[in-house]
Amino acid sequence: xxxxxxxxxxxxxxxxxxxxxxxxxxxxxxxxxxxxxxxxxxxxxxxxxxxxxxxxxxxxxxxxxxxxxxxxxxxxxxxxxxxxxxxxxxxxxxxxxxxxxxxxxxxxxxxxxx
Amino acid sequence: xxxxxxxxxxxxxxxxxxxxxxxxxxxxxxxxxxxxxxxxxxxxxxxxxxxxxxxxxxxxxxxxxxxxxxxxxxxxxxxxxxxxxxxxxxxxxxxxxxxxxxxxxxxxxxxxxx
Numbered sequence: 001x002x003x004x005x006x007x008x009x010x011x012x013x014x015x016x017x018x019x020x021x022x023x024x025x026x027x028x029x030x031x032x033x034x035x036x037x038x039x040x041x042x043x044x045x046x047x048x049x050x051x052x053x054x055x056x057x058x059x060x061x062x063x064x065x066x067x068x069x070x071x072x073x074x075x076x077x078x079x080x081x082x083x084x085x086x087x088x089x090x091x092x093x094x095x096x097x098x099x100x101x102x103x104x105x106x107x108x109x110x111x112x113x114x
Numbered sequence: 115x116x117x118x119x120x121x122x123x124x125x126x127x128x129x130x131x132x133x134x135x136x137x138x139x140x141x142x143x144x145x146x147x148x149x150x151x152x153x154x155x156x157x158x159x160x161x162x163x164x165x166x167x168x169x170x171x172x173x174x175x176x177x178x179x180x181x182x183x184x185x186x187x188x189x190x191x192x193x194x195x196x197x198x199x200x201x202x203x204x205x206x207x208x209x210x211x212x213x214x215x216x217x218x219x220x221x222x223x224x225x226x227x228x
Binding site: 004033035041042043045048056058059091093100101102103104105106107108 | 160216221
């Protein structure tokens with residue numbers, strides 16, 4: 001079946017603009033994760049959703065970052081008033097409840113803030 | 115913070131076994147060891163995981179020490195396509211009813227040399 005889908009694959013924006021990044025997890029997966037990866041760096045945890053529980057937002061770097069997951073499926077990561085340091089690849093992963101804890105990653109959204 | 119430590123980089127000759135170490139001295143009894151890899155410009159890919167017994171699949175073998183404080187991922191016959199960053203993480207596994215956030219460290223950059 002289809003894997004984790006992220007859109008857009010590339011986004012170029014101007015400093016100060018708001019952006020929305022979308023993640024379509026694998027159907028039926030209950031957990032959804034967002035990560036940020038700056039050039040040459042490792043994965044930085046941002047937020048994760050598990051079913052209907054309150055999300056773990058402990059990794060969000062500032063209040064300019066927020067995320068929603070509607071209907072337990074699609075998730076949107078919103079960055080308000082973008083800054084140049086927000087430039088990175090934003091990766092989404094999903095995981096099924098009975099999948100032995102494996103994460104399935106999308107290909108990411110490359111965000112460039114000019 | 116990540117609960118694992120790995121060497122930042124390693125080289126391996128093509129066709130030889132690549133042995134990637136990971137230290138997880140503070141691992142809890144209900145935490146599994148997972149390995150992922152990230153090939154350039156792609157999202158991370160699951161490789162293998164284990165609790166305390168050694169594991170093998172079509173991609174790799176995982177050797178976990180008896181005290182579970184360290185492990186080694188073995189790629190038996192490394193190819194150029196195995197050049198990637200390899201991440202070792204620990205997390206609660208499938209038996210727990212709710213998932214935790216998954217923290218990645220910087221990983222090991224493996225270069226397979228012709």
